[in-house]
Amino acid sequence: MHPTTHAFPENARKALSDERLQKVLSTAGTGFVEKRRKAAERLPEFEALRDQGRDLKNHVLANLDTYLEAFEAKVTEQGGHVHWCRTDQEARDAILGICRKANARTVTKGKSMIAEEIGINDYLEANGLIPIETDLGEYIIQLRHEPPSHIIAPAIHLSKEDVAETFRDAHTELPRDRLLDEPKVLIAEARQVLRRKFQEAEVGITGANLMIAETGSTIIVTNEGNGDLTQILPRIHVVIATIDKVVPTLEDATLVLRLLARSATGQEASAYTTVSTGPKRPGDVDGPEEFHVVLLDNGRSALLGTEFQDVLRCIRCGACMNHCPVYGSVGGHAYGWVYPGPIGSVMQPALLGVKEAGHLPNASTFCGRCEAVCPMRIPLPKMMRHWREKEFEQGLQPATMRRGLGVWGWFARRPALYHAATRMAVKALGALGRGKGRFARLPLAEGWTRHRDMPAPEGKTFQQQWAERKGKR
Amino acid sequence: MSDQRPAPRVGLFVTCLVDVFRPTVGFAAVKLLEDAGCTVEVPSAQTCCGQPAFNSGDRKTAADLARNTIAAFEGFDYVVVPSGSCGGQIKHHYKELLADDPAWAARAHHLSARTYELVSFLADVLGVTNVEARYDGTVTYHDSCSGLRELGIKEQPRRLLNSVDGLTINELPGAEVCCGFGGTFCVKYPDISNHMVEAKIADITKTGADTLLAGDMGCLLNMAGKLKREGSPIRVRHVAEVLAGVTDEAPPIGDKT
Numbered sequence: 206m207h208p209t210t211h212a213f214p215e216n217a218r219k220a221l222s223d224e225r226l227q228k229v230l231s232t233a234g235t236g237f238v239e240k241r242r243k244a245a246e247r248l249p250e251f252e253a254l255r256d257q258g259r260d261l262k263n264h265v266l267a268n269l270d271t272y273l274e275a276f277e278a279k280v281t282e283q284g285g286h287v288h289w290c291r292t293d294q295e296a297r298d299a300i301l302g303i304c305r306k307a308n309a310r311t312v313t314k315g316k317s318m319i320a321e322e323i324g325i326n327d328y329l330e331a332n333g334l335i336p337i338e339t340d341l342g343e344y345i346i347q348l349r350h351e352p353p354s355h356i357i358a359p360a361i362h363l364s365k366e367d368v369a370e371t372f373r374d375a376h377t378e379l380p381r382d383r384l385l386d387e388p389k390v391l392i393a394e395a396r397q398v399l400r401r402k403f404q405e406a407e408v409g410i411t412g413a414n415l416m417i418a419e420t421g422s423t424i425i426v427t428n429e430g431n432g433d434l435t436q437i438l439p440r441i442h443v444v445i446a447t448i449d450k451v452v453p454t455l456e457d458a459t460l461v462l463r464l465l466a467r468s469a470t471g472q473e474a475s476a477y478t479t480v481s482t483g484p485k486r487p488g489d490v491d492g493p494e495e496f497h498v499v500l501l502d503n504g505r506s507a508l509l510g511t512e513f514q515d516v517l518r519c520i521r522c523g524a525c526m527n528h529c530p531v532y533g534s535v536g537g538h539a540y541g542w543v544y545p546g547p548i549g550s551v552m553q554p555a556l557l558g559v560k561e562a563g564h565l566p567n568a569s570t571f572c573g574r575c576e577a578v579c580p581m582r583i584p585l586p587k588m589m590r591h592w593r594e595k596e597f598e599q600g601l602q603p604a605t606m607r608r609g610l611g612v613w614g615w616f617a618r619r620p621a622l623y624h625a626a627t628r629m630a631v632k633a634l635g636a637l638g639r640g641k642g643r644f645a646r647l648p649l650a651e652g653w654t655r656h657r658d659m660p661a662p663e664g665k666t667f668q669q670q671w672a673e674r675k676g677k678r
Numbered sequence: 679m680s681d682q683r684p685a686p687r688v689g690l691f692v693t694c695l696v697d698v699f700r701p702t703v704g705f706a707a708v709k710l711l712e713d714a715g716c717t718v719e720v721p722s723a724q725t726c727c728g729q730p731a732f733n734s735g736d737r738k739t740a741a742d743l744a745r746n747t748i749a750a751f752e753g754f755d756y757v758v759v760p761s762g763s764c765g766g767q768i769k770h771h772y773k774e775l776l777a778d779d780p781a782w783a784a785r786a787h788h789l790s791a792r793t794y795e796l797v798s799f800l801a802d803v804l805g806v807t808n809v810e811a812r813y814d815g816t817v818t819y820h821d822s823c824s825g826l827r828e829l830g831i832k833e834q835p836r837r838l839l840n841s842v843d844g845l846t847i848n849e850l851p852g853a854e855v856c857c858g859f860g861g862t863f864c865v866k867y868p869d870i871s872n873h874m875v876e877a878k879i880a881d882i883t884k885t886g887a888d889t890l891l892a893g894d895m896g897c898l899l900n901m902a903g904k905l906k907r908e909g910s911p912i913r914v915r916h917v918a919e920v921l922a923g924v925t926d927e928a929p930p931i932g933d934k935t
Contacts, residue, residue, distance in 0.1 A: 535870060590733060660931045666698055
C-alpha cells in the first residue's frame with residue numbers, strides 16, 4: 206500500500222467534506238466507547254489488570270530475544286517452522302515461497318494488520334495467486350480495493366447500503382431482485398460465497414494476537430469464526446506476526462485476552478479464541494499438515510531502548526482510535542497508511558519515517574483520552590511529542606511556525622521585555638476595535654478566524670494592572 | 679482555615695492567556711485565594727510555562743522557561759494556576775524536561791509538589807466547600823482535557839458551583855471530549871479543530887444552559903469564538919469568575935463591553 210500520510214491535511218479536508226463518511230463516523234464510534242466503559246466497570250480489577258498488562262509487556266520487551274528463541278524452539282520441536290524476517294520484503298518472499306512450494310493457487314486469509322503492513326495480498330496477486338479475505342469487513346474492502354480504516358473494524362467507514370452495492374457489483378451471479386437491506390442478509394450472502402473459497406484454498410494465512418513462548422502456540426481472536434476455517438481447512442497454515450506479540454506463558458496470554466476484548470469491543474471475550482500449536486499430529490482428526498510462523502521485525506527492534514519502546518506494548522485493540530476526537534472527525538483513511546488513530550500517529554513515523562508521517566503526531570490536541578483508555582497504558586501523547594522533537598531537531602516543521610516560536614521564546618526568556626511586549630500587543634489589539642468584544646478577522650490569525658471569532662483582550666494585561674494596584678496599596 | 683496557622687503564602691502563576699486576554703480571571707483567583715485565607719503574590723519574573731515550546735518539540739526553550747518559572751516561584755508555600763493545562767505542565771512535565779539536570783530536577787520536583795490548579799487547590803488542599811457568590815443562570819461545564827486527565831479535576835468545580843446562589847448546573851453530554859483547541863493544533867489543523875468545536879457547541883446548545891463554564895482559557899476562547907461566530911447568545915466565562923462572584927465586573931468572554 207502506497208502511503209499518502211504526507212498529504213494528511215488534504216486527506217482530512219476530503220474526509221470532512223464527505224457527507225456519507227461523516228454520517229457513518231458520527232454514529233459508529235460512540236458504540237465502542239460505551240461498550241468499553243461498561244465492560245471496564247463490570248470488572249472491579251480492570252485497572253489493576255492494566256497495570257499487570259503493562260508490566261508483563263515491559264518484562265517481555267526487556268527479554269525479547271530469550272522469549273522469541275524459546276518460542277522458536279517450541280514451534281520447531283512440534284514440527285513447525287519459524288521464518289525470521291527483518292523486512293516486509295523478506296516476509297512477502299517467505300510467504301510466497303511457502304505458497305509456491307505447495308503449488309498453491311488459492312490462499313484464504315484471516316484478518317491481520319501485519320498482512321496489511323507488508324501488502325501481502327497485492328504481492329500474491331502479482332505473483333499469480335488468489336488471496337481471499339475471510340473476515341467479513343476485510344472481504345468487503347478487498348472487493349472495493351480499499352485499505353482498512355480501523356484496525357479491528359476494517360469496514361467501519363461503510364454503511365450497509367455501501368456494502369450491498371459492493372456485493373451487487375462483485376457477486377455477478379446474484380439475482381438483481383434479491384433484497385440486500387439487512388446486515389443479516391449481507392452476512393449470509395458473504396458466507397455463501399466464502400464457504401466455497403474455504404474449501405478451495407491450499408494455504409491459509411492468519412495473524413496472531415499472541416505467541417506463547419512456553420508452548421510454541423499462537424492465538425487469534427475473532428468474532429466470526431473465519432479464522433478457524435482459514436487455518437484448519439487448508440493443508441498449510443501460515444501465521445504472520447511481529448516480534449512484539451510474544452508472551453512467556455498461557456497464563457500471561459489470558460491476562461492480555463481479558464484486557465483485549467473488553468478494550469476493543471466491550472466483550473468479556475471474543476466469540477472465538479483459537480490456539481494453534483504446530484501441525485496436525487498423528488491421531489489428530491484435523492489441522493494443517495504444515496505450520497509456519499513468519500516472524501517479522503520491520504523496524505520494531507530498532508525501537509527497543511529508545512523513547513518509543515513502550516509503543517511495542519500495543520495489543521491492537523483499537524480503543525485509542527475509538528476514543529480519539531481526531532480519528533472520529535476524519536476516519537481512518539485520512540491517516541494514509543495501515544495504522545490510523547493515536548497508535549498510527551506513533552507507529553507510522555516509526556515505520557515510514559518522520560518525513561512521510563510527520564503530520565500525524567502533530568495532528569493531536571494531546572487531549573489524552575487515548576492514554577486514559579489504553580489497556581497497556583502506552584503514553585501515546587508523550588510519544589507523539591517525542592516525534593515532534595525529532596521533527597524539530599531535523600528542522601522539518603513549517604518555517605513560519607519555527608520563526609514564530611523562536612521570537613516568542615526569545616521574549617519569554619526575558620520577563621521584563623516579555624511584559625512590555627504583551628502590554629504593547631494588548632494595546633494594539635485594543636486599537637483594532639475592542640468595543641466589539643471580538644474580532645471576526647485578525648492579521649496573522651487566519652487559521653483561527655476562518656472558523657471562529659477571536660475574543661478581544663479586556664484591556665490592560667493582568668501584570669500591568671497588578672503592578673498599578675500594588676503601587677496604590 | 680484555622681486561625682492559629684499562619685496564612686499560606688501563595689504565588690499566582692497567571693498564565694499567558696489570562697494575562698493578555700482575561701485579567702478578570704487572575705483577579706477572581708486572587709479574591710478566591712484571599713477569601714480562603716491565603717496571602718497572594720504575583721512574581722513579575724514569570725512569563726509563560728513553556729508548554730507551546732514543549733508541545734512543538736523545542737525542548738531547549740521549554741527547559742529554559744521551566745527554569746525561569748521554577749526560579750520565579752521558589753519560596754512560596756503553594757503555586758496556584760487558574761488553568762489545568764499550564765498547571766499540568768508545571769506539575770508533571772517540568773520533572774520530565776529537567777530529569778537529566780540533577781540540580782534543576784530536584785527543584786522541579788519541589789515545585790511540582792507545591793503546584794495546584796486553582797479550583798482543585800481550593801477544594802482539595804484548603805478544603806473549601808462553599809463560596810460566597812451569586813449567579814442567576816443555568817450553566818453547563820466543560821471538563822478541559824489537561825485538568826481532567828492530568829490533574830483529576832472533575833467533581834471539585836461542580837461541588838463549588840453547587841454552593842453558588844441562584845445557579846443551576848445542566849450537565850454537558852460528552853463533557854470529557856476535547857473541544858478542539860489543542861494549543862497550536864487549532865491553527866495547524868483548522869478544519870479538524872473546527873469540526874471538533876462544532877460538535878462541542880452543538881452539545882452545549884442542547885443542554886439549554888445560558889452560560890458555559892470551564893477552567894482553561896484556551897478552551898474558553900475556542901468555544902466562545904465559535905459560539906459568537908454562530909451568533910449564539912450563550913455566555914462564556916471562566917469558572918473562577920462565577921465562584922468569585924465577579925461576573926458583574928466584566929462582560930462574558932467575546933461579548934461587548
